Amino acid sequence: MSFDVRLTVPGRLEAGLTAADGDVVAVIGPNGAGKSTLVRALAGLVQADGHARLDGVNLLRVPARDRHVGLVFQDQMLFPHLTARDNVAFGPRARGVPRAEADAAAVAWLDRLGVAELAGRRPRQLSGGQAQRVAIARALAADPRLLLLDEPMAGLDVGVATSLRLELSAHLAEFTGVTLLVTHDAIDALTIASHVLVVDEGRVAQFGTPLEVSQQPATDHVARLVGLNVLRRGDLLRAFSPTAVTVDVQEPHGSARNRWPGRVAAVSPHGGTLRLVVRTTDGPELIADVTPAAATELGLTPGRAVWLSVKESSVRSYAAAPA
Template identity: 45%
Template structure:
């Protein structure tokens, strides 16, 4: 059965107004900038703050239930394992709190520890566990009570980069086997793209876009979403193969369009030259370097112009152009690299 939540939270200067529907076995990722309402939504679902929310599932409502009575498992960003308890006792805690006999609770906990590959650490306390091991124990503790809803609050944020890759893969396998409903709160687009079936983007307490990771990546609707997926993003009005951009400048496009449109293209599609390129490509304009940032195997160049643009270029190109902030360059962009879609 679909889990349906109408989350309404009012506090000074902020209102959360969010409708969520999560299918059985579905992982929904909630993304948004700081202050968008992600954590507020999670806490409202968990019953950890006062709200006028309505939550319905399988013919029952959770609205008036206190946090400890809701059929929910939570994995917090810092895991919040009980330091004085062993891994076994941590996983068994939720069952014991709900009245399960100790022997039965421990048997269930041991099965979970075996499933996550930590049976040998059953009697270890959290300080003996690595970050990845602690994350898995926290997940097992959340799932041991067979919750109808699993809430993941930045579950990989406390891990270093090398551990994160492996644990993300492990978490994905466990989520594939979980038959309940999962809400993942994260600020990391890669976590969301890899783990989630559907993305819900929050800004200022309201949904601005939702859809499959593929759909969101292909057609961002706001500046935040475009930045999240790493695309140059503009609004404009198309007339045939020309788009007049709202913030200045004109771009030629390969596929004719008409009316208000969004315009996107990847920074890797942008070429930079010290002088106007020969051959007169359909889109060339002058811009000034305002920032240079090293990424893994490329360099991200921020350029002010009409329009302003982000370009990803190789280290060799940086050396060839001897780039410095304030340098004036020519920007070139093929019309075939530009994607438009209605606003």
């Protein structure tokens, strides 16, 4: 299977990507960047120009009902009047599969997603995690050539989202079609996906493997998502880890060439450390990881004036992508 996309939604999105059998493309970017517009255009819910060729067939010229696309939104969008089994059986039955056979396939998919015992319940009787499992089973039961997942873990309890992520990853590893997974979570982009598409202000800012994107993020949003600081200097981007940042309350006099005054904007737990967001005097926000003991000793609370410094040996420079 080959998938080649070059599409435009006038005034909202210009996007392009390529994928092959079994590829999972994570689509990331800020709110309003155009991620959901891309998914809806591929599903036929938004009018788009250009092409989205799946095995040579331009989906943009095919009616939405005939695109063989599986679609999961963050709010499930299950048919409220149907049971979980009937929701999942809907796709096969719409393709002409006999009712008994479609029902059996639906129960099998619900079982694979761990919710077979809920087959007779309607959506209002399901928790958010249960309903999302039913929605994923419904999308996969339709035997799609293209699977579109628009933030399927959003709004779920952390424990439920973690469990669902593991299950979804296992199912996608067996899926032979192409998957687009819209997500705000770096864990999804770096562990489930084979490729990452970064969308920003309605355009593709970066497309590459998770390793490429995590090591050389092209935008501030992606840098923050993968836990890096990135600064632009002309045609160069300079990246460094929060763990490489030294935090002082007085101007440092060591050998570090890179230093910034600023104020702590936020403090939050990050594993065994505390992550500081510092709004520097020059403008960019930087992140730094410190131990709880250091935070207490230096009084690192929001509003505290600080100096950040990074040794040049801890900075990785690379060329910025063409605008």
